[in-house]
Amino acid sequence: MKNDLVKDALLGSSVFKDEASLFPEYIPPELPNRDEEVKRLARNFRALLRRDGAFSVNVAIVGNAGIGKTALAKYTMAQLKELAVNENINIDYAYYNCHSFRSKTAILRSLMADRFMIQSRGFSDEEVLEMLFRRLQNENQHLILVLDEANMLESEDILSIIHANEALGISLSTIVISRPTEWKMLLDAPLSGHIHDQINLRSYNIDQLMTILNYRARIAFMPQAYTTDLIELVAEISSHTRNARHGLEILYRTGKAADNLSKSMLDPEDIRRSKNEVYPELRPDIFYDLKEHELIAALSIARDLMDTGSTATTINSCFEQYETACAEFGVSRRKLITFRGFVDTLVNVGIVGKTTALANKGKRGRRSKITLFDIPASVLAERVEQRIKSV
Numbered sequence: 001m002k003n004d005l006v007k008d009a010l011l012g013s014s015v016f017k018d019e020a021s022l023f024p025e026y027i028p029p030e031l032p033n034r035d036e037e038v039k040r041l042a043r044n045f046r047a048l049l050r051r052d053g054a055f056s057v058n059v060a061i062v063g064n065a066g067i068g069k070t071a072l073a074k075y076t077m078a079q080l081k082e083l084a085v086n087e088n089i090n091i092d093y094a095y096y097n098c099h100s101f102r103s104k105t106a107i108l109r110s111l112m113a114d115r116f117m118i119q120s121r122g123f124s125d126e127e128v129l130e131m132l133f134r135r136l137q138n139e140n141q142h143l144i145l146v147l148d149e150a151n152m153l154e155s156e157d158i159l160s161i162i163h164a165n166e167a168l169g170i171s172l173s174t175i176v177i178s179r180p181t182e183w184k185m186l187l188d189a190p191l192s193g194h195i196h197d198q199i200n201l202r203s204y205n206i207d208q209l210m211t212i213l214n215y216r217a218r219i220a221f222m223p224q225a226y227t228t229d230l231i232e233l234v235a236e237i238s239s240h241t242r243n244a245r246h247g248l249e250i251l252y253r254t255g256k257a258a259d260n261l262s263k264s265m266l267d268p269e270d271i272r273r274s275k276n277e278v279y280p281e282l283r284p285d286i287f288y289d290l291k292e293h294e295l296i297a298a299l300s301i302a303r304d305l306m307d308t309g310s311t312a313t314t315i316n317s318c319f320e321q322y323e324t325a326c327a328e329f330g331v332s333r334r335k336l337i338t339f340r341g342f343v344d345t346l347v348n349v350g351i352v353g354k355t356t357a358l359a360n361k362g363k364r365g366r367r368s369k370i371t372l373f374d375i376p377a378s379v380l381a382e383r384v385e386q387r388i389k390s391v
């Protein structure tokens, strides 16, 4: 009976004890193998807790994909805030993923609206910064601004916030997070002069992955649903990328496969199968940060690469796919120049790559080729289509 199907799916047995603990936004109560980094990050803010007068600090956290940069910042900040509340010190932090908030203006507006209920539309960034610092001073608050995926901003944007802080009253500290290659591009001489501490996170080795995955499996799964041998298999697979997210995503998919097939345990066959569905460089929530037209642009690039069966394509060819896709989804298409902007965003968030090759003989100038780095075109198309249909 239909009712029983739904009931079984909802209330029947599951290998999961806490499925949501494997979602990307979950921050675990502990971060094994990151004690030193937690201490180092926290120590940067000692003077704030000791009320040593006007003080602010700018810290960078740099490291490869999936090794706990975001987790380290959120974990440490949450604890720091709790401690400050207990000590009656007015310190707070604001976390921004710059894939979602892509400009200084967007971040400042959201900050003013969310914290101080002030709509700052119509004001310049400088004016908003002044308002922000006035409020922080009036409320005697120190704000730690966490800018994750900071390479989506311009170096000058970050600098202007830091400069405003120095000019208007030392009420704000920053934590800037980025992967190493992007960090090199962001870090110019003026910005580097303002970074007080750069914490470089090392990628995890297999032993560290074993500890982390065992710990996370204990939180996520029923004790009888897995064995240490199974976790070892996952740790071995993810040790090739040294990326904890890689292992966690495999565990999640394997758990879902077990539930769907009513197995009472994780199955090594499912582990081996899900290993091919996981793309460890790609944050799974990245598609949530993209706007509808950017998603359609990503889909059209994937479709174009699939249609032509080649590894690279051109903007013009993708644009034709884009026009067709817009008609398919019933949205009005934008002009080629705007489409180029969508592609640039996809390049910036790391979904597609752009290479500049010399144009064919006889034509002048250079022409960009578009490629995919981390993920096969068919998988990209499938994931983006899913996302477009759900918005």
Ligand SMILES: Nc1ncnc2c1ncn2[C@@H]1O[C@H](COP(=O)(O)OP(=O)(O)OP(=O)(O)O)[C@@H](O)[C@H]1O
Pocket (backbone or CB within 6 Å): 023, 024, 026, 027, 028, 030, 031, 032, 033, 034, 063, 064, 065, 066, 067, 068, 069, 070, 071, 072, 179, 212, 216, 244, 245, 248, 281, 282, 283
């Ligand atoms: N030491 C750890 N203990 C427990 N879980 C961890 C640890 N390190 C990372 N994780 C988990 O691994 C996943 C990836 O970590 P996180 O998102 O912080 O990586 P990241 O370095 O910010 O990656 P990206 O550059 O892709 O943003 C998260 O689910 C996080 O909770």
Ligand SMILES: [Mg+2]
Pocket (backbone or CB within 6 Å): 069, 070, 071, 148
């Ligand atoms: Mg991150």
